[in-house]
Every structure is written in C-alpha cells, then in structure tokens.
Amino acid sequence: MQIHPTVAGLRAALDAERARGARIAFVPTMGNLHEGHASLMRQGHDHADVVVASVFVNRLQFGPNEDFDRYPRTMEADCARMQAAGVAHVFAPAEAELYPQPQTMKVVPDPVLADILEGAFRPGFFTGVATVVTKLFNIVQPQVALFGKKDYQQLMVIRQLVSQLALPIAIVGGETERADDGLALSSRNGYLSPAERAQAVQLHQALSAARDALRAGDRDFARIEADAMAFLQAGGWSPQYIAVRRQADLQSPAAHESSLVIVAAALLGTTRLIDNLEV
Known part of the structure; x- marks a missing residue:
C-alpha cells in the first residue's frame, strides 16, 4: 500500500496503474475508519482492479460550531485497516495541499435536495461535501466511487452531482454496517x-x-x-x-x-x- 501526501505523487502512481489497463475504484473518507469504511473498500474490488482511498478531514463541510478541531485523526490505525481491506493507494494530503489557496470556487448542489433535512440543520454542509468530492474525483479520476448508505442524503447529492455534471463515474451505495445491537457504525x-x-x-x-x-x-x-x-x-x-x-x-x-x-x-x-x- 502506497501513501501519497501530494496530488502530483498520487496522479503519477495512478497514471502508471491506468497505463497497465487497471480500472480504479475510489472510497473517499475523513479517516477515523470503522468496519463500514472497510466494507466499502472491500466492495471496491468487485468493481475495479485497484482500490484508492482518501483520508482528509474537510473543513468546508463543518459549520462554525461543529467538531472540526476535535474530529478524531487516527492515521496509524486507519492505515492498518485500509491495508487489511486491500487498498493499494491512499491519498492523505495536508489541508494546504488540497486547498493551496482559499477555495472560493465551490460546487453548490440543488437546494431542493440539499437544503432539506441535513441541509436545514447544517447550512452549507452539502456545498462543502460536493466541492471536496468534485475536487477528489478530478484528482483520482476513478471509474467507480463507493459511498455508504448511512449518509443517505449525501449519497443522493453525490449521485445528482455525477449525473448533472456528466462525470464518467459509477456511484455505488454500500449498505449500512451495524453493531450487534443495531447501532449504525459511525x-x-x-x-x-x-x-x-x-x-x-x-x-x-x-x-x-x-x-x-x-x-x-x-x-x-x-x-x-x-x-x-x-x-x-x-x-x-x-x-x-x-x-x-x-x-x-x-x-x-x-x-x-x-x-x-x-x-x-x-x-x-x-x-x-x-x-x-x-x-
């Protein structure tokens, strides 16, 4: 498993994979991984030859009073879980690498979908999600991307994003992984x-x-x-x-x-x- 802190390094590695004809599946995450993430990564092998994951806590999708600063960063444990799930490449950029200048250009989802439910309680959340996911899609250029159904509205926003922007990426929704008592893993x-x-x-x-x-x-x-x-x-x-x-x-x-x-x-x-x- 290769860990890439830079856009250039990841792109070079994935260009080499594509040159040998590999199909790429992508699982974007914010780290602090659990079995739900690992399940998506394992499912990636059903759709592609190479599984890529990203670990990046995206400031753009956190509100001013939310938990960006205390969101758990557990990179060592995350790497062990990703390796066990068969991930070949990990994109783990610093914030300055992914956002080298203020991200004033943003992807704003359809408010009919994005401003209800989660969007009503977390204004701007789906704009932050859509912006970072679009940027990651442009960097990784996967054929397939996998997202969990636990974040149901997020999955729908991503599907709409890919459809309306005509991105050549198949979106796969993975079933929610639960603890034995039924609690959704999070x-x-x-x-x-x-x-x-x-x-x-x-x-x-x-x-x-x-x-x-x-x-x-x-x-x-x-x-x-x-x-x-x-x-x-x-x-x-x-x-x-x-x-x-x-x-x-x-x-x-x-x-x-x-x-x-x-x-x-x-x-x-x-x-x-x-x-x-x-x-």
Whole structure:
C-alpha cells in the first residue's frame, strides 16, 4: 500500500496503474475508519482492479460550531485497516495541499435536495461535501466511487452531482454496517460515553418501529414521525428530524407511494447521530 501526501505523487502512481489497463475504484473518507469504511473498500474490488482511498478531514463541510478541531485523526490505525481491506493507494494530503489557496470556487448542489433535512440543520454542509468530492474525483479520476448508505442524503447529492455534471463515474451505495445491537457504525460513535453508547440503540429502535408501521400499511406519516420523535424525547434525546420520504428524491411522499425511506438525526448528549432505514 502506497501513501501519497501530494496530488502530483498520487496522479503519477495512478497514471502508471491506468497505463497497465487497471480500472480504479475510489472510497473517499475523513479517516477515523470503522468496519463500514472497510466494507466499502472491500466492495471496491468487485468493481475495479485497484482500490484508492482518501483520508482528509474537510473543513468546508463543518459549520462554525461543529467538531472540526476535535474530529478524531487516527492515521496509524486507519492505515492498518485500509491495508487489511486491500487498498493499494491512499491519498492523505495536508489541508494546504488540497486547498493551496482559499477555495472560493465551490460546487453548490440543488437546494431542493440539499437544503432539506441535513441541509436545514447544517447550512452549507452539502456545498462543502460536493466541492471536496468534485475536487477528489478530478484528482483520482476513478471509474467507480463507493459511498455508504448511512449518509443517505449525501449519497443522493453525490449521485445528482455525477449525473448533472456528466462525470464518467459509477456511484455505488454500500449498505449500512451495524453493531450487534443495531447501532449504525459511525466515526462519531466514539464520542459517546459508555452509558450513552448503551442508549444509542434507541435511534435504530425508533426507526425500526416506524418501518414496521409502514410495512403494515400505515400511511399516517405525520403520526409515525411524531411517535418516533416522542420515543426518543422520552429517552432524553434531542431529535432534530425523523422524516418519512421518497427514496427517489427525499421529498414528502403521497399516501399511495412505496419505495420509502425513514431518515433521522438526533442528539444524544452532545453527540449527533444520523441513521435511516429503507422501506
């Protein structure tokens, strides 16, 4: 496994891979890797000859009061996990390498998709994501890129980005990896105290109850959402949203529609967790 701190070094290495006819899969990350990331990297081998991963904590997608400075940097452990997953090349730039000048040119996603749900609570988040992902795509030039479904809205923004900008990249969504109790794996789970970690499964429980109601034919979406919010609030959570939406575009569904997803974000103590379940 080769680690590349510079754009020029990575490009030279990937040019050599392409010269021998290799197909490239790419998994962008912010590090502090867990089994969900590793699963995407292993899946990359199903779609390409060479798997590339990036490790970069992207300042552009953090709000002024969010956790950029304390976001865990665990490069040594990350490298061991990436090597075990068969990653051939790691792009690990310093901030000055990826943003050698202020990034005033930005990619602004469609607000119909990007300014709801996560975007409503984290203004500018998806602009930061779309900008860095576009830049990484231009550097790596993969044929395939893999993103986890846990960040459901992010995956949809990336799909729309690739489609509307006609980028020659296939986007693969990997299923959410979960702990044995159902908690979605997340880099931010490490912020939870032991007591909070035991309680964190309630988010999955709330979503599961909502999914069960929908599968049973209940189409009172507002009540289903309110019941899930009340369940979390009773447990001491501060839920930001629990919403039943269409899988196709994350807009509010009509009662007759199927192919739904329940998306949620909630604070447990000071830790913000997100999750979703498709129906």
